[in-house]
Amino acid sequence: MRKRDQTVPKAYMYMYLYNKTMIIFLQERSSTSQRDIYGGHYDEGRIYMQSTSDPVWAKLAQRAIPRYSEISKESGIEFAVDVGCLSVGDRGGNYITAVKDVVEKDHINAQVLSGADVCSQFPFLSISNRDEAVFESHFAGYISPRRLVKAQIAIAKKNGCQHIQDVVRSVTRVVVNTNTDADSVMEVTTDYGRRILARKVLVATGAFTAFRNLLGVEVYPDTKLFPLAVTKLEISEEDAQKIKTMPSVLYFGKGGDDWNKDYPVDPRAPVVFYMLPPIRYSDGVKVLSYHGDSCVVDVAPSNRPYIDRIHSQLGIAIAGNGYAAKSSDEIGRLAVELLMNGKWDIDVPKDLFCAKLKSDCGQSKL
Structure with missing residues (x-):
């Protein structure tokens, strides 16, 4: 099964508004790649x-x-x-x-x-x-999810955001001693051995959130993963013209x-x-055929996305529930405003998006 969440909120386009912002984001998985985590936007429709x-x-x-x-x-x-x-x-x-x-x-x-x-x-x-x-x-x-992500990363980088291509292994809060005081910061470690310190971290990792310690040791979002079937039918150029107004x-x-x-x-x-x-795919396949594919969506009990703060330095924007690709830009914007400024500026009650967490034994943490 292709482990693909239906959406990853596009928060990075708004994070560049704040100084020294970094985004950690993956290149598209190749046919020879051995990694078990990758993005949720590798298709054209x-x-x-x-x-x-x-x-x-x-x-x-x-x-x-x-x-x-x-x-x-x-x-x-x-x-x-x-x-x-x-x-x-x-x-x-x-x-x-x-x-x-x-x-x-x-x-x-x-x-x-x-x-x-x-x-x-x-x-x-x-x-x-x-x-x-x-x-x-x-x-x-x-x-096109590929092109949407490409566009938003381009805007973020143009405005000074640093783009790191890596897989996050853990996110934890640590105490850093300075010359005058001790300060709590967030530490992000990656599979390639990077160690990044940040004032605040927003986690927008979709179906892969529970694959690593991103919300605390043995703490995971209260979501379920569901598979979906995808059928791709290749048609001729002639037939594509016949239904071009579809x-x-x-x-x-x-x-x-x-x-x-x-x-x-x-x-x-x-x-x-x-x-x-x-939809014309980049591989340009000419042979008429059926293709089967699959993906996975992360679904919250509320059937709504989690847009919340786990604590003052850690935010979360996950649980697309299979609906959120088209809305990912707004979900990401809301998450950034909430984490950075404590603001909620949409006429929908905030409590509809509160995150629920569970430990490894399945007990609710909130």
């Missing part, structure tokens, strides 16, 4: 849209997505493709009803379409008449009558997936 069935996640997305153009302009790197997004589900069902509620309350520019409307507007899609859709034509589509699609329902449902899932469970339009 993640969905983004401003609406969702959860109003909290929607608020984070609405804060992050409008900054995409600013990040692209400052870095010179394009990473978002504004093809629109269809959220589809059973008409009258909990999912699509919740999405429509968010659209109305947050004044999102979107259309509500019947299944027949979807098939008329996008004839290459097969959507049941039992379904209903919310279509966002702007501020929605897909992003939006991103997020589906939560019973599926269409003509859909192939021969897969090992509980028939009582809903069909849930998201699908992206044709």
Whole structure:
């Protein structure tokens, strides 16, 4: 299994606002690499849209997505493709009803379409008449996680941030004696033997947080890791042109009558997936084929990200819950403001993002 978290909050673009900031971040894993920890952004497509069935996640997305153009302009790197997004589900069902509620309350520019409307507007899609859709034509589509990370690191480095390519082994608070006094600082050690002292440390390591002592000895985030299946279908240039107007699609329902449902899932469970339009990958594979892949997401009991301070010198921004790639810029910004200034400047209660920790025996530490 490819151990890939769905997101790592992009805090480093905001950390450069503070003096002598360092980011420790990994190069992409090669086919011969033996390391067991690497990043969560090594692919070319993640969905983004401003609406969702959860109003909290929607608020984070609405804060992050409008900054995409600013990040692209400052870095010179394009990473978002504004093809629109269809959220589809059973008409009258909990999912699509919740999405429509968010659209109305947050004044999102979107259309509500019947299944027949979807098939008329996008004839290459097969959507049941039992379904209903919310279509966002702007501020929605897909992003390249690779290029988003590249853009944000470029901005951080341009503003004086030091980029270290290494794996962190431990983060601890230590006492350093000076000529006049003793001072508490954070010590970061790495697999390559580096020892870095810092006033404050923000941990944004996703599914890999429990793989090392990053929050204290034998203390881990209260999250669970879940695998997700990924299917990549290669198509011809001719077919790609035929469906070039295809939006991103997020589906939560019973599926269409003509859909192939021969897969090992509980028939009582809903069909849930998201699908992206044709994306050109850098390997340029020409052979038409199916590819299977997998990833892992870290899920908190609250189904919300942990954006919190473990103590005054250690912050945390993890638990993407499979939703956070599109919102990672805002999650990172909130985490930096909280750690560095104690500020919380979003109209969502802070206690929704409080971290829960557990020791090696599974007991809660908070």
